[in-house]
């Protein structure tokens with residue numbers, strides 16, 4: 001979770017903001033918070049042919065209603081073959097959308113997304129594994145709905161946000177054993193072994209890997225031949241951009257092994273999205289050569305009418321702005337929200353990275369029960385007989401619910417998967 005400054009600091013910043021907000025309010029008084037325009041570009045240089053992308057700008061929350069449109073952008077970096085990457089590209093979106101309850105308004109829909117993303121990732125992983133094919137993939141999945149951006153990710157294909165103020169922020173967390181201590185501890189606690197490759201003579205080489213399997217990542221989709229503690233549960237972050245818009249760079253590790261987030265963002269500033277994506281790939285190749293599949297999607301969120309766009313803030317505010325990636329709770333007043341938007345501040349609406357399914361699916365009084373009185377599995381969405389569903393919280397020491405009979409519910413298959421991911425039943429190589 002993002003750490004915030006002390007209460008005093010926040011008060012101070014809020015206090016500091018007022019004059020600037022007042023300055024801009026004249027221009028913003030008549031502002032229409034119309035939907036921003038979305039422009040994107042995509043570039044790739046292939047070496048192994050295991051990077052895949054999904055770019056779709058014509059999705060609709062309510063089918064047939066173009067005013068409910070949203071866009072999806074995703075990068076899948078496959079390993080040990082390309083089957084998992086292709087399968088995820090073709091199925092992940094549908095699995096996510098089918099986990100969102102029907103008939104929600106826009107705000108509710110956005111709030112339901114984080115949980116639906118978890119369900120969709122786990123369902124895709126489970127389905128792919130059931131096909132008995134080896135290979136795995138990273139998945140960095142970005143949903144753009146108006147000014148709200150929701151990012152879900154497993155693996156190390158990063159998504160960074162470049163805002164007008166010049167602050168470059170990661171919207172994802174790298175699930176790499178080498179750098180991510182928390183994930184190393186989780187994998188070890190769930191029965192995996194973490195270590196480097198030993199070569200003849202006993203010396204160790206390369207990055208930290210997880211055994212069995214030897215994967216450098218701690219989360220992925222697929223990978224049936226490694227331990228189940230390599231989980232498909234995504235880190236999810238949801239932010240609301242200011243009405244100055246912003247740019248997202250979504251790319252595979254071919255980019256990030258060569259360029260830092262900052263350098264990648266700086267290398268393409270001022271270029272339209274199509275050229276920007278090509279520029280980032282070019283810059284990565286110039287730095288490191290073509291060592292790996294190298295893929296980049298650049299997505300620009302552009303204010304609908306540039307005349308209401310606030311002017312670039314005075315120089316002295318730039319540094320200060322970089323610190324103001326602040327967390328605003330859902331019940332915060334819309335007035336505050338507008339003020340933050342006016343000074344180019346990104347609101348953080350949601351962030352959760354836990355690998356525990358029970359924590360991610362939350363507590364539920366009613367959902368899981370459809371209108372016809374049937375229960376459905378919170379992960380794979382299959383119908384359950386009332387006696388069949390097992391609460392996601394049943395028998396869990398991590399339970400946050402005092403009522404283990406409450407939903408959400410899982411089918412026995414998904415319950416088995418949950419236990420395996422938490423190291424509660426033997427995992428590893430499965431017999432096909």
Ligand SMILES: [Zn+2]
Pocket residue numbers: 377378379380381382410411412413414415
């Ligand atoms: Zn299920």
